[in-house]
Amino acid sequence: MTDTATPTTTSAALEQAAREQDLVDRVVASFAGCPDPRLRQVMQSLTRHLHAFIRDVRLTEAEWNTAIAFLTDAGHISDDERQEFILFSDVLGASMQTIAVNNEAYENATEATVFGPFFIADAPEIPRGGDIAGEAPGTPCWVEGTVTDTDGNPVSGARIEVWEADEDGFYDVQYADGRVAGRAHLYADEDGGYRFWGLTPTPYPIPSDGPVGRMLAAVGRSPVRASHLHFMVTAPGYRTLVTHIFVEGDPQLEIGDSVFGVKDSLVERFEDQAPDTPTPDGRDLGGRPWARTRFDIVLAPRA
Numbered sequence: 623m624t625d626t627a628t629p630t631t632t633s634a635a636l637e638q639a640a641r642e643q644d645l646v647d648r649v650v651a652s653f654a655g656c657p658d659p660r661l662r663q664v665m666q667s668l669t670r671h672l673h674a675f676i677r678d679v680r681l682t683e684a685e686w687n688t689a690i691a692f693l694t695d696a697g698h699i700s701d702d703e704r705q706e707f708i709l710f711s712d713v714l715g716a717s718m719q720t721i722a723v724n725n726e727a728y729e730n731a732t733e734a735t736v737f738g739p740f741f742i743a744d745a746p747e748i749p750r751g752g753d754i755a756g757e758a759p760g761t762p763c764w765v766e767g768t769v770t771d772t773d774g775n776p777v778s779g780a781r782i783e784v785w786e787a788d789e790d791g792f793y794d795v796q797y798a799d800g801r802v803a804g805r806a807h808l809y810a811d812e813d814g815g816y817r818f819w820g821l822t823p824t825p826y827p828i829p830s831d832g833p834v835g836r837m838l839a840a841v842g843r844s845p846v847r848a849s850h851l852h853f854m855v856t857a858p859g860y861r862t863l864v865t866h867i868f869v870e871g872d873p874q875l876e877i878g879d880s881v882f883g884v885k886d887s888l889v890e891r892f893e894d895q896a897p898d899t900p901t902p903d904g905r906d907l908g909g910r911p912w913a914r915t916r917f918d919i920v921l922a923p924r925a
């Protein structure tokens with residue numbers, strides 16, 4: 623090879639980089655006249671990051687077509703009950719990152735985590751000490767705690783929504799029979815206290831029969847979520863808290879949660895109780911084993 627090979631290659635590479643950068647600049651500039659400054663910022667930043675990704679991995683046209691086919695499949699499988707784009711956001715950690723950005727750490731306030739697709743707004747009200755399980759199968763679990771502000775003052779009347787999968791790993795809405803089970807809402811008492819019967823959470827997979835499931839399989843990732851119980855807590859003057867508690871000792875905590883929802887501060891001890899152990903409210907469980915846990919909730923003030 624002669625000495626001229628390197629300068630020639632370098633100038634071609636420079637020309638290539640200049641063409642790629644010119645395209646980025648022109649697309650960014652196309653949004654310059656956007657009258658909404660926030661929309662302008664979002665679209666220009668999206669353009670820069672998207673082009674940087676394409677250039678970074680030197681995306682092939684076949685790969686881009688695969689991505690388009692993936693998004694098309696996600697659209698086709700989505701409907702009022704199935705939302706594949708949220709699942710995609712969840713498994714990429716984008717949902718958790720958005721939650722992190724929007725729920726800034728505040729003193730000792732309880733951490734937020736992913737909402738998930740299985741909340742419904744009109745779950746039945748139960749009295750304190752009531753049972754959310756309905757007909758859902760599983761090991762009964764006594765859940766109790768308090769809702770306070772960051773100074774420890776009770777948040778009397780806080781509305782607590784709870785929902786969870788049954789021991790077979792399904793939420794009520796995943797059955798075709800219209801059942802309402804494993805979900806309810808209740809209110810904290812004047813001391814901020816709450817208590818209810820639920821089910822000991824078990825691990826379950828996120829829906830994996832669509833493009834997101836195929837993507838997880840292709841990259842060798844598990845669709846399984848760590849065992850958890852969902853909470854949403856609302857009270858006037860406080861930031862709405864959407865969170866879960868996780869089960870200490872659940873092996874899935876080590877393996878990894880498929881949607882990156884686990885925070886150490888949300889892992890709680892669930893204490894298994896032998897059959898015939900007296901229950902806190904005197905409920906007769908017919909000799910079945912049960913469990914109990916405690917989750918004290920601290921709300922941040924509304925910004």
Ligand code: BEZ
Nearest residue numbers: 712737738739740828881
């Ligand atoms: C859930 O916890 O129910 C869930 C969260 C994210 C994706 C799928 C399910």
Ligand code: FE
Nearest residue numbers: 738787850852
């Ligand atoms: Fe869940």
